[in-house]
Every structure is written in C-alpha cells, then in structure tokens.
Amino acid sequence: MKLPIRVTVNGAAQAHEVEPRLLLVHYLRDVLGLTGTHVGCDTSQCGACTVLVDGAAVKSCTVLAVQTDGCEITTIEGLAELGPPPPTPSPQEGAGASPQPAPASSSPLSPQGGEGGRGERGLHPLQQAFWDQHGLQCGYCTPGMIMAAYDLLRQQPQPSEEEIRHGLEGVLCRCTGYQHIVAAVQQAAEQLRARTAPAK
C-alpha cells in the first residue's frame, strides 16, 4: 500500500506515492535524488540527516515521509536560496510549526548586496563560514551540522560559544573536534547580524 504525499522541497512542489514506512531521509535521497542529506546512524544520535521541516531542524531519519505531507522542507541543496534564518520570538514557537521560512526575495532579512548578498559561488553565509573556518574535514556530518546551525541561529541569533556547543550537541562530528565548527557558526552569526542591523 502506498500513500500520496505533497511536499515542497527546496521551493519545488513534489507529489509522490510512498510506502508509509519510508523514512523522510530515504524519500529525499532515493526518491528525489537529494543525496546531500546523509545517514550516519540508526538511532537518531548522529544528526547527519538534519533538514528543515517548516523552518525547524528535524532529524530526517526519525520522521516518516508521510508525516511531512503538506510541509516545506529545506535540505542542504536548498540552503543557499533560503537566505538568513527568520527571527523567532521564542524558541518554543519554532518547533515543527510556523513561522514558515520566507522566500529570500520577500524577507526583510534576506541577504543584501550583489548576488543576493551571498558568499563566494553563491554560498549561504553558513556554508561560506564553514569553508572559511575549516569547519569540516570528511564533510559527511556537514550538511546536517549546517542545517542544525541554521536552526540554532534562528532561535538564538547571537549565541555564545557555550550556547553553540550546546545547540549543536545533537550532531556528531568525528573529524574536527568541533572547534572550527564553533568558529564557523560565530562567523555566520556575526555576518548575518551585520546584514540585518538597521542601516544608519
């Protein structure tokens, strides 16, 4: 038995019939061919599969594809188009519900300047920061780490080092020892803050 689902993934509408047991991560990878989202464990510990569902970070190995029927999903492949995280009045409101990530073009927080204000080669400030700060080595955890960092900055635009470390403890990295990841998130936060500060 298969069930129909309609989702928006990285801004594109998708409609498929899927097995009820199909995990979201396998829907993204095997059905849609979005292989940037990785699988690193089978018990929801590693966070390599983290994506945004309606703007909030979700471990896509722990969600059935059918549960996301009607949702907006953003994967690492769609991050650059997404722009900076929208502000959240309080962290509680953000979990699994609105606010919807506003399209980059209409958001008052969307990147400014040429090329949509994005980094080299059109990278999102978080992607640029991970590159600049050597925030990755093998790169396997990186998409999940970046998506988790996006959600962290949504909830906490000016996190301290301790808050970054605490906020990212749900994503495991075996290569970097996390120090350069912390530096990358600090750089991205700084950059996004500078962009969203009111012009003088």
Add this chain to the structure above:
Amino acid sequence: MVLSRTVGASIKRREDPRLVTGQGQYVDDVRLPGTLYMAFVRSPHAHARLGRIDTSAALQQPGVVAAFRHADCDLVLTTHAALNPQKPPPPHPVLAHDKVRFVGEAVAMVLADDRYVARDAADLVEVEYEPLPAAASMQAALAEGAPLVHDDFPGNVYLKMERNQGDWDEARRQAARVVRLDIFNQRVNSLPMEPRAALAEYRRYDDTLTLWSSNQVPHTLRSEVAKLLGMAESRVRVIAPDVGGGFGSKLNVYPEEVLTAWAAKRLGRPVKWVEERRESLLTLSHGRGQIDEIEAAVAADGKILGLRARVVGDLGAHLLLFTALIPVLTINMLVGPYDIPVVASELTEVFTHCAPTDAHRGAGRPEATFLLERLMDRIAAELGLDPADVRRRNFVQPGQFPYTSVVGSVYDSGNYPAALDKALQAVGYEQLRAEQRRLREQGRYLGIGLGSYVELTGVGPSRGFGAPVWEAAVVRAEPDGTVTVISGAPSQGQGHETSFAQIVAGELGVPFESVRVLTGDTAVGVTGIGTFGSRSMPVAGGAIAGAAARVREKALQVAAALLEAAPADLEYRDGQALVRGQPGKAVTFQQIANAAYAAFMLPPEIEPGLEATMFFDPPNMTYPFGTHVCVVEVDPRSGAVQILRFVAVDDAGRIINPLLAAGQIHGGIAQGIGQALYEEIVYDDEGQLQTASLMDYALPTADKVPHFELDRTETPGTTNPLGAKGIGEAGTIGSTPAVVNAVLDALLPFGVTHIDMPLKPERIWRAIRGRSAAGQDAAVVAAAEEAPGTAEPSHVPPGQEGR
C-alpha cells in the same frame, strides 16, 4: 625543495564548496540503474557451530533476487599481516563456514531491488546454530581450558614474542625503586561518520569490474578483489570517492567489500551494500584492546634505568590486514621520547570471540604512549617529584639525534624538552600548581596532566617493513600549463586536494589555482598504497615533491631548447626558467608546457610531453613529537570531570598547511579525549556487544570537548624531501594520557593511583570511595560524602555523563 608562498600557507580547502552544498559524492550517493541492495544475515552468537541455512522464505519475498551462503561463495581473504612464520594464519572465509566466531560475523546475504526489502528478507533467513562456550575477553581466552577460537592455535595464542634488550635484572638491582602499573587499554571503534559502503558493477562483455568503496586503501582492495574473483588487476577498478572518515577502520579489505564485487559479477547487476551503524559497531575493526603490565626500575632522582613490559594484544576472531602488527608497534615504541637503556618485553597476541581489531588512529603507538606516560606520573608520585621534571630527566636530548633507541628504532630528529617547555609555559604550569594547592585547601580538586610523546610515522622502507609501504605520484603539466597531480593516497577528510596542490605549486612556482589533484581511483594514472599512519605528507608528499622536481628538471631541458641556452646556464625560479645574467631572457612554465606538447621545437633527444612519475620508498621512518597538557577539575561528589584547559604543542616537522594541520590536531585530541573519558566497546561474558548503538557508545559531542590551545615547534624530518613528519595521529596519541593523568593528578589526595579508561564519573566516584574504605585520607572522602548533590552512580547511564 623550492619554497614558495603556497607551502606553509593556511589555504582554504578546495574540497569544501562541494561538501558544504551537498554536492559531495559518497558511495551511497552513486546511482546506477538496476542496482540491487544487499543485506547481511549476521551471527547472534559469539561462538557456535553452523547448521543448516535456509533461505527459501527470503527468496519467496517479492523483490528478492538472490540469497547466498558459504556453500555459494567460499572465498577466503588473503590480506593479513602474517607475523608468525611457523604457522599460516587461520582461514578467514568471507561468509562463515562451519563455525561463527564473533557476534556480527556474516553467515548469509540477501539481495533485493529495494533496500528495505533486502533488510526484511534477511530476517527471514533461518540459520541453525549450535551455541558453544565463548572466550569473549583476553583473560577468558588465556584461561586454562578456554574454548578455542581456532583449533590450530592452542591457548588461543597467535604469536608470542620476547625481547631482552639490556640487562633488566641488573637495572632492577641498581634501582632505588621499582614502579609498577597495570593498564587495561579498552577497545574503541574508530566510528567514521560515514559507515562503510560498497557498490560494484560488472560488465560481462568487457569483463571489467568497478567497485566503489569507502576505503583508505583502494589499491590493496583492488589487488585482493582481482585475486579472489580470478580477474586481471587491469580489469578491476576501485574508486574511493568522497569518504566520510576512516581513522584506520577503513584501512582494510573486508568480507563485505569482496562480497559486493562477487555478487555483482555473479548476478550481472550492480550491487550496493550500505552498512548500518549497528553493523558497523559490530563488525568494523575495533582499535586498541590491550592488557599492559609495566615496571620501571628507577633511580632516586627519577631516572629510568630499565623497563619491563608485558603486553597482551586482543586480535579478535580473525586477522585483518594489520591486526597482528598493531601490538608489535606498541613494543617498537616502548621507550617513547625517553633515553632508556634497558627494555625487557613480552608480547602475547591472543584470539578472542570478539570482532577483529586493527588500526585505529595511532595504532599501537597510543597504547605505548599511554602506558609510558601513566608510568611517568606514577614515578613522580612515588618519588615525590614533579611529573614535568621526571620527563625532562629522561628525555632523549637534542644533541643525541639521530638516536637509536634500545628497541632498535632510529629517531631522525627532535627536540623534546623544547616542546615540553613551550607547553608548560603556554599553560602557566607553575601558577597552576600553586592554584591547585590553593583550591585543594577549599576542597576543590584541580588536576594537571602531561602527555609527552614521540610517534613513528611514514613507515618504510618496504624491505625493512616486510610489506609495500612506498607511495607513487604522477605530476603532469597539461598542454596549457595547468598541472594535474595524481596520488595513490586518497583522502578521508584530510584535504589532499588542497595540501598536495600546495606542494606542487611550491615546487613548480605555478599558481595554486592551476594545480588539480586526483586521488582515490585506481584507473586514474598511478598505482599506490593508501592513506594511513600519518604517511600522506612524509611518504605521498615525498613522492609528489619528487615527481614535481623531475618535471622541473625536464622543464629546464625544454626551456634550454627554447632559449637556445645550455641547461647549465639556466635557473628555475618563480615559475620561470631564466638564463643567468641575461635579464629578460626567460620562458614561463606555461610556455614550456605549450612547447613540450607542441613538440616541433624540441630537439630529437627530448621526448615530447611534460610529466613525471615518482615512487617514493622512504629510507626510514620519521618521528613527530610533542607535549599535551590538560587541566581538569574533578567533582568528588559525583565523579564528574570538567576539562578546563587543553594545550597542545606538536612538532610534525615542516607543515604544508597550518590550518589543515590544526584541524587534524583538534580532531585527534577529541578522539583521544573520547577514549580517555567516554568511549568503550563492551562485550559481556558471552560475547554479546553491549555498545551496539550510538546510544550506548558515547562519542564526544560539541559540549563535551574544550577549546584547544595549539602551538608548535618545527624540527624538520630528515627522511623525506619535504621534511614533513605527518600530523594525522599526534593529537590522539598525546591527548589520552594527558587527560587521564590530569584526572588522576586531581585524585592524588584521595590515594587513587589508577583507574582504567574511560574515566566515567561512576568509576571515579567508586575509586574515591574504594580508597576511603581502605582508610586513605578518610577525612577528605568523608567531606565528599557529606557534600550535597551526591550522584547515585547506578543512575548514571553508561557513557552519557556530563562534565
């Protein structure tokens, strides 16, 4: 070599744009039409006789294409370091035959056109087992009458090796004291974030096989697959694409990789196997696993007169590629950075009914460093000396290099006191000791731990090592003057595409951007060995620098023809060949490359083209070193450890890219902290793995590691053209003893002399109370007992404790 702005520069990695955008390509990201997914049936018993295997129910499932057992595929792996000349290693069939020997050993496999269907169908395979008693630890395997893992190895002993260098008895007689320590160095899992994965495609009419595998040694894998499948090596191509970490665990040829290739050939369809994390914890080679007893004969001033070590190494159930070699590396590094004249060692390698062990970051050397560095602190404690002074008193001195240690290793270069002093200064050692005394009076327990190490990297030469350990490189100028570098050493995150390009850009004086690096594909241009043992810079880098130097020589010949000058009158500088003393008379590397391929301007004695190959077999090992200092506070009420500072001073010779080197050190330290405080593979007495998921196997998370403070000294190595020593493993080697020494330093007032890793709060809590029962410093323990907020150890989930 020609130095330039690129060598030694912190250049951002060119791998990263694809990896941060999800465009990397790991094995499971490769899609081939018609692919079958493979799932394994694995033994639930540590030791059992295999009976009937019934695959009929699995085969009836819609979508299932095939199921195989040993009766269908009886291949036996041939890749293992065989160190016992008297006896061939026990056979290692890719699918268990007759008996299973550890929980997780593959007994059958199912192939289906969907990964979920394959997994479900594997559960329908019925296997008859006759369970047998298991020897699930080294102690159990060495006990009288223990069940045998392999019938041909009585007592479960694969190898026994005794070495007596110098006169231990005499050293003991002269000693003021003999300091003794017993250590259990627990098994850990390398735990690369990408589990293993393999994909194979066989083209029947071309008789060619392509195998994608998440592997550190694609060339070795190719040789074995070709041999076992009866194919010519030239018809087998192995690709290690983006690989999500290895740390030694993918330095191997595994049954599953061979079976993926075998099934693709047998069925004529692409076959993919993607390991689940549970499978990975069960069957990916484990690291460490030693019981070490060490004694030091010491003079009253802390000078070590001799060492005696008894090392028992846990091989697990089978010999993989380097399984039997790892404990030998511990013996080879027994004296570490210290000038110790006498070593008596005894090594016993033992089979157990557990997963095979093999390399894990450091591979044998961390075990040696750990026992030695723990010993240094015990000597200091027993003689009432400062731990830093004991190390200083025993160091090989800077004037002694090249230094031949009593176990026969030749250390190429080093300055151990300099690294120690720099680390002590960076951490503010004297002030910290004062602070420690002050806090103790307030009932707070600060600990300061040192880890001084020397490690052996860039293993070679092949004739000395008894195995191929050269590396090969091609440096090719393309006709437009850009450069392609091909290396046999693939990357699992080290950043070879960047750092190798820096070497060549430096050597040829061409822009970094014009150099492209290809690795990880046996069909692309050069053979090779692989990436392990911190060899990428000293060995692969040596081959690359050598090939680039050959290209430069040839470029000078071509330039001489173009400039109508004698080659002896030319010099090569900043990407140009210049005629000495004639300013303006020069050709660029690009012009030279154009001409080398256009060829019509070349004299007959010069071959067209501009490329060179180099096989570099290092004349000897090289020896990175350093000192790590860890500062912790231990809460005696709960046993919790908080790392307050971590200072690492490492010397890896010449550094090609300091940014990437720092990344290697950070990651290495985190893994070393992991072993010290959190990680352990635990089997119960029946050989059931108790840590088969990431809920039970505790990896350090971002909030469990501190900010690292790095510095370095730079003592060039002398056994390769770059003067590089390799940086991949140093972080792990230095950090584990530094952390453990720090915790035990904090616990000195409680009379605790040793706790085996990982130093979980529960163990620390128990150790403090254990000593209390023995009457040690009862007042201190009583104070701890009375303190509020005492944690109940039984409520602390294993491995999940906070700092």
